[in-house]
Each structure stands twice: as C-alpha cells, then as structure tokens.
Amino acid sequence: MLRSTPMRLTLRLVALFVLISLLTFIATWWLANKTLLDAAEYTLDLELAELSASGDPATIAAAVARLALQADPETMILRYDGPDGVTGNLDQQVPGSGVREFDPRDRDDLSDRYIVNSREVSGGVLTVGQAADSFEELREVFGKVLGFTLLPTVVLVFAAGMLSARRSARRLGAIEETLDRLRSGDLSARLPAMPGPADDLSRVGAGIDKLAEAQEASTEALRQVSADIAHDLKTPIQRLSVQLAQTREALPEGTAPDALDRAEAEIEGIVSTFQSLLSIAQIEGGSPRLRFAPVDLAGIVRTMAELYEPSAEESDHRLRVDIGREANVMGDRALLGQIVTNLLENALRHTPRGCEVVLSLDGTRLSVADDGPGIPAAERGKVMRRLYRLDRSRSTPGSGLGLSLVEAIVKLHGGELSLHDNAPGLRVVIDLPELPET
Numbered sequence: 175m176l177r178s179t180p181m182r183l184t185l186r187l188v189a190l191f192v193l194i195s196l197l198t199f200i201a202t203w204w205l206a207n208k209t210l211l212d213a214a215e216y217t218l219d220l221e222l223a224e225l226s227a228s229g230d231p232a233t234i235a236a237a238v239a240r241l242a243l244q245a246d247p248e249t250m251i252l253r254y255d256g257p258d259g260v261t262g263n264l265d266q267q268v269p270g271s272g273v274r275e276f277d278p279r280d281r282d283d284l285s286d287r288y289i290v291n292s293r294e295v296s297g298g299v300l301t302v303g304q305a306a307d308s309f310e311e312l313r314e315v316f317g318k319v320l321g322f323t324l325l326p327t328v329v330l331v332f333a334a335g336m337l338s339a340r341r342s343a344r345r346l347g348a349i350e351e352t353l354d355r356l357r358s359g360d361l362s363a364r365l366p367a368m369p370g371p372a373d374d375l376s377r378v379g380a381g382i383d384k385l386a387e388a389q390e391a392s393t394e395a396l397r398q399v400s401a402d403i404a405h406d407l408k409t410p411i412q413r414l415s416v417q418l419a420q421t422r423e424a425l426p427e428g429t430a431p432d433a434l435d436r437a438e439a440e441i442e443g444i445v446s447t448f449q450s451l452l453s454i455a456q457i458e459g460g461s462p463r464l465r466f467a468p469v470d471l472a473g474i475v476r477t478m479a480e481l482y483e484p485s486a487e488e489s490d491h492r493l494r495v496d497i498g499r500e501a502n503v504m505g506d507r508a509l510l511g512q513i514v515t516n517l518l519e520n521a522l523r524h525t526p527r528g529c530e531v532v533l534s535l536d537g538t539r540l541s542v543a544d545d546g547p548g549i550p551a552a553e554r555g556k557v558m559r560r561l562y563r564l565d566r567s568r569s570t571p572g573s574g575l576g577l578s579l580v581e582a583i584v585k586l587h588g589g590e591l592s593l594h595d596n597a598p599g600l601r602v603v604i605d606l607p608e609l610p611e612t
Contacts, residue, residue, distance in 0.1 A: 349378065422434060
C-alpha cells in the first residue's frame with residue numbers, strides 16, 4: 175500500500191504542507207521576534223537617553239543608583255561603569271556592545287535571560303537591560319501552535335491518505351486479479367462492482383470489462399469457426415477414408431497401388447489434424463475442468479516412460495527417466511498424459527539416432543530434453559501457434575499442433591510452459607501448480 179499512487183501522493187502533499195507550514199512559522203516567528211526586539215531596543219534607548227541626559231558622571235551614577243533601588247532585578251538590570259566606580263544592581267560585566275542577549279551567572283534574584291543595550295557616556299559605559307520573558311512567552315506560544323495545529327493536521331492528512339490508499343489498493347487488487355484471470359485464458363472474468371463515486375479507476379475498470387467482452391466474443395467466434403470447420407470437414411474426410419478402404423478391399427490382393435497407400439496416409443494425417451483442432455477448442459472452452467481430480471504426476475510419467483521405451487529402443491534412442499520429489503496436481507489424468515505423450519513423440523522424432531531423450535520430474539516441474547537440432551530463440555514463441563512448423567520440419571510427418579495442444583492443456587491446468595536451449599537440442603519445461611496436502 176505504501177507503494178501505491180494515492181499513498182505516494184498523500185506523502186508528497188504532507189511533505190509539501192509541512193514544508194510550507196514550517197516556512198510560514200519561521201517567517202512569522204522572525205517577524206514577531208523582530209518586532210519585540212525593536213520595541214525592546216526603543217525602550218532601552220529611552221532609558222539610556224534619560225539616564226545620561228545630564229552628561230555629568232556623578233549625576234548619571236546617582237540616577238542609576240536611584241533607579242536600581244526602585245527596579246526589580248528580575249525585570250530590569252542597570253550598570254554604570256563610570257570614572258568613580260561601578261553603580262547599579264548588576265555586579266558582573268556585560269560583554270559586547272549594542273542591543274544583544276545577556277545570560278547572567280546563576281543567581282536566584284535574576285532572570286535567565288535579558289535584552290541589554292550599552293552606550294558610552296561621560297567617560298564610562300552605561301548598560302540597561304530588561305528581562306526577555308516576552309521572548310520566552312513568544313517561543314512557548316509558537317511551540318504550542320506548532321504542536322496543536324501542525325502535528326494533528328499532518329496525522330489527520332496522513333490517516334486520510336491511508337484510508338484512500340487502502341480503498342485504491344482494494345480496487346487495484348481487483349483489477350490485477352481480473353487481469354491475471356484474463357491472461358490465464360479465463361475470458362469470462364469481469365471486475366466486481368466498485369463502491370463509491372466513479373473516478374479514474376472506475377473508468378479503467380469499465381474499459382477493461384469492455385475489452386474483455388470484445389476479446390471473449392472474438393475468441394469465441396474464432397473458436398466456434400475453427401470447431402465448426404474441423405467438425406464439418408472431419409465427417410467427409412472420414413467418409414473418404416472409408417471409401418478408400420472399400421476400394422482397397424475391392425482390388426485383387428496385392429494389386430493396391432502405392433498412390434492408394436499414400437492417399438490413406440494423408441487422410442489419416444488430416445483426420446489427426448482435425449482431431450487435434452477439436453481437442454484444442456474443447457480444452458480452451460474449459461469443459462475438461464469438470465473432470466478435474468487429484469492426480470499422481472509421477473505415476474503418469476512412469477506409465478508413459480514404460481509405453482515409449484520400446485519405441486525409443488526401436489528407433490535407436492536412449493530414454494532416461496529421472497523422478498525426484500513426487501507431488502500431486504489437480505487435473506485431468508488423460509490430458510496430463512497427453513502432455514507427456516506429445517513431448518516424447520516430438521523429442522524422439524527430432525533427436526538423431528543413438529542420442530538420448532531425458533524425461534524428468536521434480537515435484538510438479540516436468541521437463542523433456544533432447545539432443546536434436548533444437549529451436550532457434552527467435553522461433554520459440556512462434557512454434558506455439560497452431561499449424562506453425564519450422565522450415566526444416568515441413569518435410570517430416572506432423573501437423574504443427576503438438577506444442578499448441580500441450581500449451582492449451584498446460585494453461586487449462588493453470589501452469590506455465592517454457593522452451594530452453596539444451597545445448598544441443600531443446601528442453602521443454604512445464605510448471606504446474608502443486609496440490610496442497612490435506
């Protein structure tokens with residue numbers, strides 16, 4: 175919350191408010207202090223002028239002595255250092271000249287601080303001072319004003335900023351959660367109703383909802399078109415496959431031309447492609463989630479390794495299986511098995527004879543690594559597209575839907591798929607969310 179925009183704005187406003195307030199207080203204090211100091215200087219100048227009006231040292235000393243007897247030392251101090259000695263109610267010298275502050279030695283009959291002024295008169299120095307109580311009172315007043323106005327205001331503004339930041343944080347959390355769901359493929363995700371008056375976050379949320387609605391409609395239309403095309407073409411192609419089989423049976427044994435064999439193989443590939451497209455459309459629709467249950471991922475890996483070990487030996491490949499920590503996932507067992515099947519078939523198809531394919535599992539991290547030609551870094555994002563094939567793979571069997579199907583299954587299970595360089599070869603890594611132990 176402290177990193178949120180409302181909180182940062184609040185802190186900046188509080189800092190600006192404190193800065194302006196302190197500058198205002200300093201300026202006001204300086205003006206008030208200067209006013210008091212000017213008033214004190216004027217009063218002291220009048221006293222000095224009155225006491226030294228005669229110009230006679232003896233008369234000045236007598237006037238200082240009379241006033242010192244009448245004055246309270248805590249309020250006024252006087253000292254005349256004349257030719258005939260010191261007169262007044264202050265027995266210590268006052269250093270400096272002009273209007274200044276003076277702190278006497280510890281004496282119970284004197285104040286802590288005085289404002290004094292000195293003047294050279296008639297062969298001596300006349301000093302008059304008044305207690306600086308008004309200046310102390312001014313400091314106390316300003317301290318109270320600072321404490322009872324600035325600090326509570328800062329606390330209240332900061333608290334209001336915290337409340338605003340908490341409200342914004344909740345709304346931003348809802349936006350982030352919705353974006354995460356949309357990114358994971360749940361295009362039905364929408365923002366919950368946001369309480370309070372409409373603001374910029376409300377407009378952002380409304381824009382996200384409109385974008386999600388448009389994306390959902392577009393994706394659903396594309397998915398439906400793909401499914402309809404695959405479904406509508408699958409039936410006549412299967413019918414054609416049946417007709418080719420009937421043609422083969424009608425021919426005398428051993429007289430079927432090679433063209434017929436190639437046609438049947440092509441039709442099988444087309445049927446497989448359409449079946450994969452239908453599977454991807456079904457998976458992206460989310461209906462398999464209804465069959466989700468706890469699944470032992472290590473058991474699937476062992477089963478698939480046993481099934482493909484004979485095929486690997488037949489194609490002169492070494493299949494190595496490494497299983498570390500075992501963990502369960504929530505998912506569809508058949509679809510998770512389809513992931514391992516597709517990855518092993520791709521690895522065995524593209525790995526040169528005599529090389530090794532490694533199937534490993536550690537917790538819920540599944541990886542398949544081979545020593546084949548690999549996939550260039552620039553192409554790794556493209557091979558996830560449907561029907562996309564690298565140039566060197568166009569002459570080999572396959573539909574270009576293997577990794578697309580794997581990615582769709584992984585997203586359905588809330589996982590992530592990434593491709594890495596195996597130096598040489600390709601390493602496919604899949605991270606699935608682990609099922610918490612109960």
